[in-house]
Amino acid sequence: MEHIEEWIAWRAGEDDRLYTLYGKALEKEHKGEFVAIGPNGETILGVEDGALADIALERFGPGRF
Numbered sequence: 001m002e003h004i005e006e007w008i009a010w011r012a013g014e015d016d017r018l019y020t021l022y023g024k025a026l027e028k029e030h031k032g033e034f035v036a037i038g039p040n041g042e043t044i045l046g047v048e049d050g051a052l053a054d055i056a057l058e059r060f061g062p063g064r065f
Contacts, residue, residue, distance in 0.1 A: 011063065014039075036065040 018037040026035055026043065036044045036056035044059065046052030056065040 036060070038065050 015037075018039075018041065019035075022037050022041045022043055023035045026033075026045070030045055033045050033047055034049045034052045036046075036052055038044075038056070038060040042059075044052060044056055046055070059065075
């Protein structure tokens with residue numbers, strides 16, 4: 001269980017880092033949209049979170065956006 005908790009903490013930090021670098025600048029022009037950010041900074045925008053998650057899962061893989 002400890003390993004999973006460490007990964008979750010790492011993932012949360014990585015998500016914050018990626019959002020600061022690549023997502024924050026999108027807020028003004030894409031208000032009300034969702035963003036998925038891949039490990040290399042590639043972004044996918046969408047208005048439906050479920051559909052966006054499906055696309056991001058296919059493109060980036062599980063646990064990588």
